[in-house]
Amino acid sequence: MAFAAVYPVLLSLLIISFTTLSLSAPEDVLLQFKRSLGNVDALDSWASGSRPCDGWIGIICFDGIITGLHLSAMGLSGQIDIDALQNLPGLRTLSFTNNFFEGPMPEFYRLGTIKSLLLSRNQFSGEIPSDFFQRMASLKKIWLANNNFSGNIPESLMQLSNLMELHLEGNEFSGRIPVIKHEKLISLDLSDNKLEGEIPESLSKFNSKSFEGNPGLCGKPLDKVCPGKETPSTETISVKPPPPPPPLNEQKSGEGLSVILWTVAGLVAAVILLTAIVSSRRRRDDDFSILGKENVREVVPVPIPGVKPMRTGSSKKGSVSKRKAQSSKHGLGNLVMLSDEKGEFGLADLMRASAEVLGNGGLGSAYKAVMSNGLSVVVKRMREMNALEKDEFDAEIRRYANLRHPNILTPLAYHFRREEKLLVSEYIPKGSLLYILHGDRGISHGELNWPTRLKIVQGVASGLAFLHSEFASYDLPHGNLKSSNILLSSDHEPLLNDYGLHPLINPSQAAQTLFAYKAPEISQQGSISPKCDVYCLGLIILEVLTGKFPSQYINSGKSGTDVVMLVHTAISEEREAEVIDPEIAGSIESKSEMLRLLHIGAACTEKNPDYRLDLREAITKLEELQV
Template sequence: MCFDGIITGLHLTNMGLVGAIDIDALAQIRGLRTISLMNNNFSGPMPQFNKLGVLKALLLTGNSFSGEIPADFFSHLNSLKKVWLNENKFTGNIPKSLGQLTHLIELHLENNQFNGPIPNFTQPISSLDFSNNKLEGEIPGILAKYNATAFSGNDGLCGPPLEKACSGRGAQMALSGNSLNDENANNTKLIVGGVIATMIVVLLYALLSSKNGREDEFSQLGKEHVGEVVEVDVRSSHKRAGNYSNSEHSNRRSGGAASASASSSSSHHGKSGSMTDLVMVNEEKGSFGMADLMKAAAEVLGNGGLGSAYKAVMTTGLSVAVKRMREMNRMGRDGFDAEMRRFGRLRHKNILTPLAYHYRREEKLLVSEYISKGSLLYVLHGDRGSSHAELNWPTRLKIIQGIARGLGFLYSEFSSYDLPHGNLKSSNVLLTDDHDPILSDYAFQPLMNPANAVQAMFAFKTPDFLQYQRVSNKTDVYCLGIIILEILTGKFPSQYLTNGKGGIDAVQWVMSAHGDVDQEMELLDPEIAASTVAVNHMLQLLHVGAACVESNPQQRIDMREAIRRIDEVQV
């Protein structure tokens, strides 16, 4: 992930990576703020990430790291906001230094083998989970307000929010355990004093050097794992782009985007539909096969709820986006082929039409044109360069109206579907160089098993499903409303986050100001509100957004009415 030409995030998830992590090499990336190595095969003791003192997020979920973490490991990582160590094999006490991180907002340690007491924390944490470890003693009072599930699976824990009351021994254990942590920390400091001194020199050097770079202004790194909207050029001589195969691969940038989804047998162009080939469904950009895709220079774009994404540049110069999806198993091969060919026939200025697909029972590849400007999510929240500066009021209105027209087309083409889109959010709205919006990841619900759809699609994060246990055409209207409010306020909606922690609750914020013009004007992004001649039009659109996010679907306007009212708004 890059910002203003500086690498700020390293997101290498779901790639089957193994081996040693070169911390010294990472220390040379002076703007590095986020490391995500989730769902790989790394093992062994915790790497010395504490040499990277300016990290804001350390995400190691789903590996096999093991052993004890020194009590003072996090002492020099004062900028950390997110620590995800869950789904590993860590043992020993939870490092006491975690409790001293003043900026920490997310802590996930579940499904490890940590033992002993939970350390004291200096301030509340938005999202935490200690479940399924071997922790003991009384839960610190500052954590008593959290849900009991965050502490479940630890038979030795007691005190609120658990129903199990603490005996005198439980409380004493918590106190003595923290004292023991202090003693262990002191011993550790004596043993590794020389190493710490060396680390301090490295950290000072990194801090001094970083003054020449700009601070990462995109505080939403990690939300939705928005690496899917920023390019990363990952060079590797041993791993392919994605966990398609364990075979060795040399001298290719991240490997071919299709790598081992094809077997070692050669693949043929286009239309045969063999198990090792691509099936072309739209030849407007030319015809190509799996062999062409395997030879392409590939870059990891990141992960979203539906799977991994890559950029591939063909030898012909054509750039495509390849999505690798594991959850589309509801239909057999013939049904899936029919849906893909239907998608391939779609033609609309605001709709991303796929070019080709590859079918295997366990996973699918969906190939489409690569849109270089990236997603609305990134341009609005992550880019503080020229692209963001271009988001004036006329441009924002153009984007909203283009999204509405794209939805109108989908609602015509997929009128029989409960969810003609189903996954509408700003990360699935791509922008052309002229800021024309292009909708992606639409109409996938029939391809997915219900349980997978609930986990992966934004429609199932709305009040329609959470409160009423059903989705309908009006669910997409709610999602459209979130995007309208997001664009007008310039704020990242908390609705995009699984736990709702972080960002701004756009719906509550707008509803609280409803009917008070002065308060409504304060909701508008200052970068567009300065255009006083257009404020009335902005408020007109704000009211459309508010009507779209009415929590009760029966009281919410339908898509046709939403589109009509959006089209009425003038610059």
């Protein structure tokens, strides 16, 4: 009898256990989540018997793990089932923008690993508790714009140590703006609310448009002076003339040297900038003008940020010691060597070397310099790379330097300065794929027969797969894959460069400097994912096969060829063979393999990332191709 009484309880526990286990499958979790929503016509692809990472709309995956739900502009309503989402441990980004969700803020705080939470243009309402974001330390982007949220801005929101983008415009938030505790915030919009009081000094760096539409706000950057801080009238101001400067012989030599150094550095920077502008106007109107060869044969000093250049050829020990002492005195430090495989050199060696200008790109200027030990290096003077402090920057760059793969070029050294950074890597004489394909068709282009092109594509894909494995947690493991950042060794082995920079770059500048932001889903949905790199890989494949300069590399779009449209149109009209580069089209025995590669490139450049090839699948297909 006792057993009979317990039996129903055991049975219930078993049923609950099996139900829980069955919901651990991603497709079951998402189907449970779907049942909580209303108006789900847009989610017809979410069906049992199929896998979410194989074509379910709005599902972002990496290596078979669901990392994002991007369900923007799908007419969805109902409830957001947080219980179901908790069963997706790899989830990092949530986008429900431009739908019809309403009611109080869902309990997203239970999803502590979320990095991006995008809820703009819905009908959410009510107050958000002050401690709501306390357990969401991973958050980088929060977009709550154009809802009906009210009450105070949660204090916990402004205490997130990783927060970079905060958009609360178009709500009914009231009260004072909390003081932000960290300085990583790059993008801010609090306009069109009911906020009042003085704008915190830490937020005064943002544009006045970030605060417009709040009549009660005052202080910088607005033109409205806060009560009690009005500027006294000129009648009551007693201006005391500044004291005369001390005689020159009483000024500290260090201060005088500092002024001289910064003045000379400024002049050098102005000359370099002028050179870059002139040279860029002589070439194509684009931000990706580095072809991998010395297009500008001008010899200039290597521009060390904040340091007066030494005279070329100076090699006296006394000069080196003096320069090192000056660098230390002004807090400039030295070059941080990341690898001694190519020998060691320092900041003084760079200052003694003459540099040849290679070009100017979205991330900065590039120079070739020859060290005293005979090693040729490329020095990149990087702008807009202030997202990390020195210790974090050092840790990130050392990760890159420790990479070992035949298709990855690792950095040799770096120099850190708050405003600018120098990244030093080995100079690859043959230059970039962009140069070989388009720079000098009379000489270089003949090198690229079909076997060589296939080798390059397969090597690029192999290097990209390695980066996606090493940086699996990154939104953009490469982020800047294009033919100008693929260097070729003497035997045409591709070397990927300028990778993994997304965490280092100011978020407000990422869209202008990183090529992965050309992926169509970013302009349409505002979301980034590793599949942006797959789009860039597809573009490389189409560029290599057609031999045409992609218009996607040009910001103005006024030159080059839209190779994506060209190829997709040719495939739809069953005339793929017509777009193959005539330089290789004569290889009849390899025509079928070329067409297979063309279709792989087209599948990688699908406009909808949900229909785009997964990187692992693309690698498998590429490895099957034969010469």
